[in-house]
Structure formats: structure tokens, C-alpha cells
């Protein structure tokens with residue numbers, strides 16, 4: 155096929171892709187404990203059906219111990235051709251407060267060229283990007299294809315990693331496309347070359363056997379909540395820079411957003427300043443960030459006049475790609491112990507860690523992707539970092555050190571992933587699917603094969 159034929163095949167397949175995305179995003183496949191499992195299995199079944207529909211000769215559900223099945227599809231490589239692995243996930247974040255949604259989260263709704271609904275972008279757009287790119291070839295794929303769509307990425311997605319480690323042959327590939335990120339702005343092409351890792355833990359501070367009347371005891375009795383707040387606020391200085399020793403600021407080699415763009419996407423209120431020092435790219439993609447993501451404290455409506463005996467917080471640390479999440483947690487915990495006032499009792503529990511990712515400078519697959527993206531978007535991509543982590547990426551990198559891992563997708567920064575009113579721009583999805591199809595074609599050309 156010629157590039158022109160590929161482009162028009164993708165364009166012709168878009169109405170079907172949109173219908174399929176609507177159907178898939180209508181399934182509340184939340185793979186978190188406490189949510190019904192049946193929709194997750196329904197999304198797995200539909201993903202399997204979609205992979206079959208594009209003419210992959212081998213498609214199967216792969217059981218993953220302690221988790222939901224992954225869907226695997228494969229078409230062998232034509233002689234002399236490389237194999238590309240395509241990754242996405244079919245589970246989604248919980249919808250959160252339905253009142254914060256303008257449209258019902260699991261009734262995908264088209265408004266001004268964007269499809270609204272939980273999972274429309276993250277990551278069911280990734281699934282439809284793969285499906286639409288593959289469909290363009292009508293079963294005659296230019297390179298070897300493997301597809302893996304996992305079912306528990308959003309919640310402690312580490313089960314598939316163990317599976318990959320035990321079955322390295324299944325996913326072996328020369329290049330890996332991870333369709334679970336996006337461009338800084340719609341139509342502004344980018345490849346994500348770095349992901350921050352993550353570490354999180356729960357801290358509990360205890361001071362008393364039980365709550366005490368604040369009139370009779372306040373002023374002398376040590377308040378656990380006050381102690382915890384002092385400790386948490388000491389993590390940052392007045393400018394918002396981290397005070398924990400051993401977590402230096404990094405530098406990102408590439409261009410980040412301007413302050414104006416960032417304020418707009420982040421919805422920062424007028425008159426409120428940003429925090430931290432260094433360029434925004436450095437702060438967002440190459441440096442540590444500590445956020446208190448939860449507090450177990452009395453609510454305002456349930457407040458009684460008491461000095462608190464215990465208080466808990468969830469602390470999340472984003473770790474730059476080169477950083478070690480375990481060492482990072484140790485540094486933060488040691489710092490919190492040091493700043494703890496009044497000899498309070500402390501415990502640290504529920505630790506989770508995930509490594510970051512740094513792409514190498516780029517080989518043949520990246521060069522092919524640059525050509526494909528330039529054609530689909532009208533300009534070549536730039537490198538960007540992303541704050542989120544995709545746990546499987548590091549496992550793949552470890553298992554297949556020679557494979558090039560390419561991260562791009564239709565989750566632009568305005569897509570509100572993990573938030574209310576998640577949406578995907580359907581023109582962006584078309585450009586991403588076109589990029590993917592052109593990329594597969596480019597990889598089969600003699601120039602990419604180096605012959």
C-alpha cells in the first residue's frame with residue numbers, strides 16, 4: 155500500500171472506530187476492588203472481538219493470575235520483517251463523583267468533535283487506535299504484529315508484569331508501541347520519552363490513648379493531627395521546593411510548556427502562583443514531586459471539640475526516571491521521622507513503588523515514527539515527558555533491552571484523564587491511528603530495515 159492509500163483507509167475506517175469506541179466506553183470496566191467484575195470481563199470480550207475483526211490470525215484471552223485476562227493477538231512477521239508489539243489497556247479509572255460530570259460517565263456523548271466518557275481517552279482510545287491502524291491493512295500486515303491489551307493497569311497493575319517475566323517469548327518484539335499517552339495540545343505531535351516513577355505510603359501519627367476534650371486538655375495534650383500537619387508541611391519550603399535531602403532537581407532535555415499554557419491546562423486561579431523552581435519541563439518531568447493525596451482526619455461536619463489521638467495521611471512521591479523509588483521512600487520516611495515533633499509514635503504502611511522510564515535517544519523505529527507523525531500531523535514530533543507511570547513499560551524494557559519503546563497516543567493534555575468529563579478528540583484519534591498505520595508501513599521499507 156502507498157502512504158496515500160493508508161491514510162484514506164484509516165479515514166474510511168473512522169466512523170466504525172467511533173461507533174466501537176462508543177460501545178467499548180459504555181462498559182464500566184473498573185478493575186478496582188469493590189466494583190463489579192462482570193463489566194470488566196465484558197470489556198475483555200469486546201476487545202477480543204475487535205482484535206478478531208481486523209484479521210489477526212491468532213487472538214486469545216490470556217489468563218493473568220490474580221487479575222483480569224489480557225487479550226493477545228498475533229500475525230507472524232513476513233520474511234525478513236521486524237515485529238511490533240502494540241500495547242493498551244481496557245480497564246478504566248472509577249468515574250468519581252457523578253455530579254461533577256456534564257454527561258453521564260458511561261454514556262459516551264459526542265460534543266463538538268469530542269467523545270466524552272470515562273475511558274474514552276484512557277485508554278480505550280489506545281485500543282481503537284491499534285484496531286483502526288491494523289484494519290487499514292485488511293489482514294495483509296507489512297510487519298509482524300503482536301497486540302497485548304491488559305485489564306488491570308489502573309489499579310496496582312503489576313500482575314501482568316509477573317506474567318511477562320514468566321512468558322518472555324510471547325511478547326518479544328523489535329519495537330513496542332505504548333498507546334497510553336498523548337500530545338501537549340491537540341494537533342501538536344509529541345513522543346513521550348520519559349515517565350516519572352512513583353512511590354506512595356501511608357503515615358500514621360499517634361499521641362494519645364483516646365480523644366480528649368479540647369477544653370479540658372487542649373494546650374498541653376499533644377494533638378496527633380497537629381503533629382502530622384507540621385511534619386507534612388515541612389516537606390516543602392516556602393517556595394514549594396522539596397526540603398528532603400537526597401532528592402535533587404533534575405533537568406529535562408527538551409521543551410516543556412510555557413507558564414501561560416501550563417496555567418491554562420492546569421486551571422490555576424488568577425493571582426495564585428505556581429510552586430517550585432527551575433523550568434516547567436524540569437519540574438514536571440525530571441524532578442521529584444511530593445503530594446499528600448489523602449488524610450484520615452475528622453470531617454468538618456463531624457467535628458467535636460477534641461484533641462486527636464491519631465491521624466493518617468497518604469503521601470505520593472513522583473520520582474524522576476533516573477531515581478530509585480525505594481531509595482526515595484527511605485529518604486522521605488527518614489526526613490519525616492527527623493522532623494516529627496514531641497516524640498510522636500509513627501508507622502509507615504501500604505508502600506507501593508513503580509519505576510520511571512527513559513527512552514534511549516532513538517533508533518530505526520523512532521526514525522520511522524518521526525516520518526509517520528510528520529505525515530499525519532504536518533510536522534515532526536518533539537520529545538516530551540509525562541508525569542504518570544505505566545508499570546509494564548519498565549518490565550518490557552528489562553525483558554527486551556534491544557526493543558525500542560515508543561509512547562504516543564490520543565490522550566492530549568486537555569483530555570481530563572482520571573478526572574470528570576474525560577474526553578477524546580476524534581480528529582486527534584484519526585491522526586494518531588494514521589500515524590500508527592504509517593509507522594507500521596515505514597518500518598517495512600528498505601530504509602528502515604537498513605538494507
Ligand SMILES: [Zn+2]
Pocket residue numbers: 243276277307334
Ligand atoms: Zn492509561
